[in-house]
Amino acid sequence: MTKIKQSPFCHFFKKGDMICAYHAIRMKALYFNQKYEEELQRYLANGEEKKISKRTKEIIEKMQQNQMIVSDNFDKNAYMQTLLPLMKKKPNVRVMVLHMTDICNLRCRYCFIEGNIQSDYKRKNMTPEVIEKAIDKFMQLTLPKKFKKKPAIVFYGGEALMNWSVMLHGLQYLAEQYPQADVDKVLITNATLLTDEIAHALKKYKVGVSVSIDGPKNCHDANRIYRDGKGSFEDAVRGFEILRKAGIEPSASCVMSKETVEQAEEVIQWLVEKMHINALGFNHVSIVPSLNYYDEKYENAFADAVLKVQDIIQKKYPHVYERRMNQKINCYIDKQIIRADCTGCGEQFSVSTTGEVGICQGYMGSRKTFNNSVLDPDFNPNTDEVFMEWATRSPFTMPECYDCAALATCGGGCPRNADVLSGSIWKRDLPFCHFAKKAQEWLIWKQFELEPEQVDYIR
Numbered sequence: 001m002t003k004i005k006q007s008p009f010c011h012f013f014k015k016g017d018m019i020c021a022y023h024a025i026r027m028k029a030l031y032f033n034q035k036y037e038e039e040l041q042r043y044l045a046n047g048e049e050k051k052i053s054k055r056t057k058e059i060i061e062k063m064q065q066n067q068m069i070v071s072d073n074f075d076k077n078a079y080m081q082t083l084l085p086l087m088k089k090k091p092n093v094r095v096m097v098l099h100m101t102d103i104c105n106l107r108c109r110y111c112f113i114e115g116n117i118q119s120d121y122k123r124k125n126m127t128p129e130v131i132e133k134a135i136d137k138f139m140q141l142t143l144p145k146k147f148k149k150k151p152a153i154v155f156y157g158g159e160a161l162m163n164w165s166v167m168l169h170g171l172q173y174l175a176e177q178y179p180q181a182d183v184d185k186v187l188i189t190n191a192t193l194l195t196d197e198i199a200h201a202l203k204k205y206k207v208g209v210s211v212s213i214d215g216p217k218n219c220h221d222a223n224r225i226y227r228d229g230k231g232s233f234e235d236a237v238r239g240f241e242i243l244r245k246a247g248i249e250p251s252a253s254c255v256m257s258k259e260t261v262e263q264a265e266e267v268i269q270w271l272v273e274k275m276h277i278n279a280l281g282f283n284h285v286s287i288v289p290s291l292n293y294y295d296e297k298y299e300n301a302f303a304d305a306v307l308k309v310q311d312i313i314q315k316k317y318p319h320v321y322e323r324r325m326n327q328k329i330n331c332y333i334d335k336q337i338i339r340a341d342c343t344g345c346g347e348q349f350s351v352s353t354t355g356e357v358g359i360c361q362g363y364m365g366s367r368k369t370f371n372n373s374v375l376d377p378d379f380n381p382n383t384d385e386v387f388m389e390w391a392t393r394s395p396f397t398m399p400e401c402y403d404c405a406a407l408a409t410c411g412g413g414c415p416r417n418a419d420v421l422s423g424s425i426w427k428r429d430l431p432f433c434h435f436a437k438k439a440q441e442w443l444i445w446k447q448f449e450l451e452p453e454q455v456d457y458i459r
């Protein structure tokens, strides 16, 4: 008789009197009543069961078909090695983050850029020469290629609109020099400096706008303040109105901080009903040693809040897209593994105000990974060692993650957070890990709740 065992990728979830056996790589879920659990566990422990009910037999067969039960000599690490060629990608950059400026008119309490800037750091604006060189480099890398997702240029800061004249110069340069380029353009802004003139130019150059807004006044002004401590809420809302008047439909980027995480319900209601937002993303506060350290209680509250908001969205606002959860829902439904969550893992390069090229905007203050320059005509991030290392980071290349039920839906979060917390991008991003695990369980039971007839359910 062949000896068998529960696959290391098979995880059991319980809810009420229901059990779900779930394969973390195949993303296959099998539901059954807990009355069959004892028999099943005896079978898994002994490899046979003399008196076995018809239903338990069915469960065992389904589990075998879906490799949730494997032969006793199945080797998890050897199996993961076979997946490495699929998971270890080479860099193929298609996103360029332009740091238009190191200067910001706000002093948001949780800002990870500000939190990383040293006191002797010389703040600068990007010059027209640097933005031209950056665009040339981006075009040199992307124009000859075809990508599944459209290439994108992200205008970032500081507050990018503090250097509007150079941003406008870049948009004009791109349109004139590369009229054939099919590139998304995205501005990340606090919206407080918007004018009709700027909004019209953004519309003309088809720039998507993501506004950082944290909810109604009490939530927004808890952190998003001017240097004098005054809240920026009214100015941000005015920015929204200016964009809409110009025919731009902004998306929202919303940080749920310790101060606001308990008010998630109020925040989503306000964003959708008062601000008429259709697309948004919830963010948690990034790890900055001098500012925000890892706090398990907050991370759990953040994960619960995002899931609670998703429940509300599904019930009341099904037209609304929330990036963080929708990405996971799509991955789960389509059974498409999220190899890496961060575009820095092979798809992105960032350009500093002075033209240095690195991976992640979160290192702008320290310039970690910023080892090259757009002024170097020979520099190619796709063949650079640091970019090559980042491109291979995925839960599928991190043995710490192999036993995790969220392996296929996680993506591994933010390598910078992992590095800041543990000194290496190869460690887990602990804050994200809380969320990814809770989201996995939510996906399993949400699908059962919404589609009981579509799932594999042995009654």
Ligand code: SF4
Pocket: 341, 342, 343, 344, 345, 359, 360, 361, 362, 413, 414, 415, 416, 417
């Ligand atoms: S490492 Fe983190 S902060 Fe940097 S680009 Fe990736 S997700 Fe964003």
Ligand code: SF4
Pocket: 395, 400, 401, 404, 405, 406, 407, 410, 411, 412, 413, 428, 429, 432, 433, 434, 436, 437
């Ligand atoms: S980072 Fe955490 S949640 Fe994601 S796969 Fe690894 S262990 Fe699982």
